[in-house]
Amino acid sequence: MGFLTVPRTFALTLLLLVIGSRVSMAADDPPAYLALGDSLAFGVGAANPAAEGYVGLTHFQLAEDKARYPGGLELINLAEPGATSSDLVAPAGQLERALNEIEERQNDEIPGNEVELISIDIGGNDLLQLAEPDTPCLIDTGSAACREALNDSLSDLQRNLADILSQLREAVPAAGIFAIDLYNPYSGTGDPREVLASVAVQQVNGVINATASEPALAVDLVSVFELFLGRGEQWVASDRIHPNDSGHLVISEALLAAIEDRAVAIPEELASVPTGPSTGQQGSASPVSSNRDDVSATLLFVAIGIAFAAGLVVSGTYFWARGRSN
16 A cells, blocks of 8 residues: 555646646746738838837837736737738738637637737738739729729728738737728928829728728727828838838837827937928939839839829728728
């Protein structure tokens, strides 16, 4: 009997130690911040994309808030440069991977490690793909085929974004979901593309705004468009597309303000910089990298010209989407 008792006692003690260890590990396992999107969320334009992109900056600031996250905050950044809204919903795309991550954390019996925050930026590449060589808009921006392609692109964005946000909300009913709109990279540069880009971006933002405003989705819209007005020279990288370090810092501040339910507070050293170019100053369009959303300035000009010419079509999509949310 004594011979049998020792191993059983030892086994019980070992089991209790293992259980205790798992409980301790579970208690220290932090919640997660999940980021989806394109090159902006990836951090392109920042000197150190992972740390100084807006997602990395936002994660760092939140993780430092020990009152809110005493055990820290884990970052899961699924963003991919060049991604369109269709890429996100494609099989094995960001949405599927995000939902798998959410489900795994919900079912792993580890309390406290669930996805608590989600941010998403998407839409810029949905417009820019109209400037690809195989599209009718590159041949004739005023053609019926081009207008139809533009309408299809904006309709796809509305449908895909609605699908993304609704599936995320269904998967995590209590999580904060934040959708970030687009800025005009030419604003304040004096570049001849500035006005056209403003029209194009605002049309896309109209669709993003209308979709994110659906009450059942309970999504917070993070608007950076007005923050970047007149700041293209200061907050946009040399590729004339992506934010530089300062621009990423501004987007991060806007996102943090939405998460913390407060007003946006741009750092004084950034806000004090004069907006807009000097008299007669013209912004130059530098070559950009080979990622799909890093198209040349010439192709971007074609794309925003399309949006300008077909503004009524896009506006119709916007108001139709707004009507669905009322």
